Amino acid sequence: YYLYFFQKMLGDRLVTSSVTGSSNINAYASTYSAGEVNVTIANTSATPQNVEIKMKNFYSGKRFYWYSLEGSTDNGEFSRKIFVNGSGPALDAGGPADYATLKARSALTANGIKVTVPARGIIVMAVDKK
Numbered sequence: 001y002y003l004y005f006f007q008k009m010l011g012d013r014l015v016t017s018s019v020t021g022s023s024n025i026n027a028y029a030s031t032y033s034a035g036e037v038n039v040t041i042a043n044t045s046a047t048p049q050n051v052e053i054k055m056k057n058f059y060s061g062k063r064f065y066w067y068s069l070e071g072s073t074d075n076g077e078f079s080r081k082i083f084v085n086g087s088g089p090a091l092d093a094g095g096p097a098d099y100a101t102l103k104a105r106s107a108l109t110a111n112g113i114k115v116t117v118p119a120r121g122i123i124v125m126a127v128d129k130k
Contacts, residue, residue, distance in 0.1 A: 061128025070118030
């Protein structure tokens, strides 16, 4: 599931990214030939982390879109279940059966590009171009 969403949202060119304020957050950025930006954020800690994306040399459009992937609590910190935007599996392991048709969450960029990265989870996002 993680790889599916990473591949789905990955842009055409990888670009430099950096993280300040937390050693538990890793970020990977790319751009699309049409001008949008992708950011994938991984949280390696056992607690959710609030993150704000600040970009250099890019003017964001009005909206950003993201998928949030996280484990369940069925096996402590290392679940066999994956939830995508809150939608989970019907079985004891895996992710939602309809993962490929789930709609991305979205928000306006006017107040900044802010998300909460789940514990031991990832956020995969795309930011509109101006």
